[in-house]
Amino acid sequence: MLTDYHLHLRPDDESATFDRFMTAENVARYRQAATAAGVTELGVSEHIHRFTDCLRVWDHPFWKINALDDLAAYCDFVRSTDLRLGIEMDWVPGRADLVAELIDEHEWDYVIGSVHFLERAALDWEDYDVWRENRTPEQIWTEYFATLADSARSGLFDVIAHPDLVKYWGARRPLPDGDLRRFYEPAVQAFVDAGVAVEISTAGLRKPVGEIYPAPVFLKMCAEAGLPFALSSDAHEPGHVGYAYADTVELMRELGINEICVFEGRRRRLEPLG
Numbered sequence: 001m002l003t004d005y006h007l008h009l010r011p012d013d014e015s016a017t018f019d020r021f022m023t024a025e026n027v028a029r030y031r032q033a034a035t036a037a038g039v040t041e042l043g044v045s046e047h048i049h050r051f052t053d054c055l056r057v058w059d060h061p062f063w064k065i066n067a068l069d070d071l072a073a074y075c076d077f078v079r080s081t082d083l084r085l086g087i088e089m090d091w092v093p094g095r096a097d098l099v100a101e102l103i104d105e106h107e108w109d110y111v112i113g114s115v116h117f118l119e120r121a122a123l124d125w126e127d128y129d130v131w132r133e134n135r136t137p138e139q140i141w142t143e144y145f146a147t148l149a150d151s152a153r154s155g156l157f158d159v160i161a162h163p164d165l166v167k168y169w170g171a172r173r174p175l176p177d178g179d180l181r182r183f184y185e186p187a188v189q190a191f192v193d194a195g196v197a198v199e200i201s202t203a204g205l206r207k208p209v210g211e212i213y214p215a216p217v218f219l220k221m222c223a224e225a226g227l228p229f230a231l232s233s234d235a236h237e238p239g240h241v242g243y244a245y246a247d248t249v250e251l252m253r254e255l256g257i258n259e260i261c262v263f264e265g266r267r268r269r270l271e272p273l274g
């Protein structure tokens with residue numbers, strides 16, 4: 001089986017309104033693209049910051065601009081389609097109770113946990129760029145992976161998204177010196193402790209870094225730790241569904257990964273890969 005659970009039905013911009021993109025016709029375009037890519041199991045995981053409910057958790061200016069839609073209407077819409085119902089939920093440090101409360105209000109097939117910000121600075125968004133602040137690469141990477149580990153240990157999420165998003169800008173930003181495995185090790189331990197699934201996301205291949213999330217070395221460490229994996233593209237348009245899956249499946253097999261996670265009603269099972 002091939003899955004694509006981390007799908008957005010619209011591009012990341014405020015003008016991509018709910019009414020234009022949350023339609024049966026748009027879902028059919030994604031389903032058609034998936035079929036062409038040999039992907040049978042599809043789920044949508046819209047960003048929590050698209051929904052007014054998120055402002056109960058956090059008041060980041062980016063969220064305030066984007067929080068326009070009704071979360072219950074989204075759930076109802078996705079349940080009217082043949083897609084699994086997910087959500088891409090940010091981990092907001094210090095707000096675990098509020099994040100948990102929001103998650104518990106709806107019946108998801110899975111909840112994807114993401115770290116897109118360090119405090120109020122963004123990892124993958126130029127407007128609030130963390131790299132504009134006066135911090136060293138060592139500090140940014142250390143804080144990112146500590147936050148990621150906390151997100152896993154919160155126990156709130158079924159899948160940890162794009163686990164090394166901190167590398168998003170690739171060569172456009174500095175890297176810490178030396179072997180990067182020192183950052184990955186505590187994260188892998190947190191994933192193991194939490195029993196959470198790790199997202200293999202082909203989105204990194206389309207981003208400035210041009211590398212899969214997690215990096216092959218990091219992925220190998222996760223595989224050796226026996227972690228379960230969820231395979232996704234983080235598509236924001238139909239053309240990205242199942243993006244670069246052939247090479248990715250080959251890499252997974254090389255690392256001894258022969259099963260992937262399937263989710264229903266927040267229960268996980270493993271199915272043969274491919």
Ligand SMILES: [Zn+2]
Pocket residue numbers: 088114116161162
């Ligand atoms: Zn994300």
Ligand SMILES: [Zn+2]
Pocket residue numbers: 006008088234
């Ligand atoms: Zn996403």
